[in-house]
Every structure is written in C-alpha cells, then in structure tokens.
Amino acid sequence: MSAVVLLALGWNTDGAPREPVHAEDGVDRVAVGRVCRSGLDPGMELSCGTEGFGDLRHVCRTDEGETRCTRTTAVAVRNSGRSGLFASVISGPRQGVREQGADRMLAPGETITLRPQGSGYLFDITLRTSGPDPARIQIVRVR
Structure with a gap:
C-alpha cells in the first residue's frame, strides 16, 4: 500500500487563514473560503467533506450571536489549482441512502455550482485530478 499525504486547509478568498464555522452542536460546517486539496494520483477520488x-x-x-442552520441547497466551487479536475456530488434523501452524481469537469479558474439531487441532503463533494498537478x-x- 502506498503512502499518501493529503493536505486540507481552510482559507479566506484573500488568502488569510479562516476559522471553521461551528454550529451550536460544535460540528465543523461548510463555509465560503474552505479549500479541498488532493495530491492523489489521477483517477483516485478524495472526499472533500472529510x-x-x-x-x-x-x-x-x-445573526447577532444566534446560529441558524438550514439544509444546504447549493455549493459553488472554483478550481483554484493548475490542473483540470473532476468533482461530483454525493447526496440522498436521508441518512444511509447515498447516490453519487455524474463527474463534472472543471478547468483551472472555472466555477460550478453543485447541488444535491432532488430535495435531499448534500453529503459530500468528491474530487479527482486529471493532470500531474495537485487538484484544489x-x-x-x-446556500
């Protein structure tokens, strides 16, 4: 088994470190500026939720010290790396039921919006690089 080093950092769009968003239950939540980076070989899939x-x-x-959480309906991501990459959505109507959507190709600098299928939950976004450079x-x- 080969050793793989994964690097996952959260950054603001201006490059400054960003604190994770925590709900009242203390869970690390999705937020603008978060980054998913994969140094895996082309074709190997990485869970960006993890x-x-x-x-x-x-x-x-x-809002004014009160935290409100709603079901995620869409996440827009930008390919901020130097290689093309593939992203896909894993969603489902409830816990334990998960379906993976089709791969979406993103060229460097391209932005796409990913949504859960139907009115289900967005469980994960996966990432695969299509070139020699790390995917980001x-x-x-x-939303």
Whole structure:
C-alpha cells in the first residue's frame, strides 16, 4: 500500500487563514473560503467533506450571536489549482441512502455550482485530478 499525504486547509478568498464555522452542536460546517486539496494520483477520488469542507449537510449563518442552520441547497466551487479536475456530488434523501452524481469537469479558474439531487441532503463533494498537478477547489458560495 502506498503512502499518501493529503493536505486540507481552510482559507479566506484573500488568502488569510479562516476559522471553521461551528454550529451550536460544535460540528465543523461548510463555509465560503474552505479549500479541498488532493495530491492523489489521477483517477483516485478524495472526499472533500472529510478533507477540507466540513459537514456539507447544513449551512449555518450567525445573526447577532444566534446560529441558524438550514439544509444546504447549493455549493459553488472554483478550481483554484493548475490542473483540470473532476468533482461530483454525493447526496440522498436521508441518512444511509447515498447516490453519487455524474463527474463534472472543471478547468483551472472555472466555477460550478453543485447541488444535491432532488430535495435531499448534500453529503459530500468528491474530487479527482486529471493532470500531474495537485487538484484544489475552493468554496466561493454556499446556500
């Protein structure tokens, strides 16, 4: 088995470190600026929910010290790396039921919006590089 080193960092769009968004339950949540980076060989898939984005099921907003979380309906990601990559959505109507969507190709600098299928939960976004350089996607919008 080969050793793989994965690097997952969260950054603001201006490059400064960003603190994870925590809901009242203390869970690391999806937020704008979070990054998923894969140094895996082309064709190998990485879970961005585990390696950089946090829990994708709910987006949490804070208003005057009160945290409100709603089901995530869309996540826009930008390919901020130098290689093309493939991203796909894993979603389902409830816990224990998960379906993987089709791969979506992103050229360097391209942004796409990923959504759960139907009115289900967004469980994960997966990433695969298509070139020799590491793949890197950054969240630019969450709804």
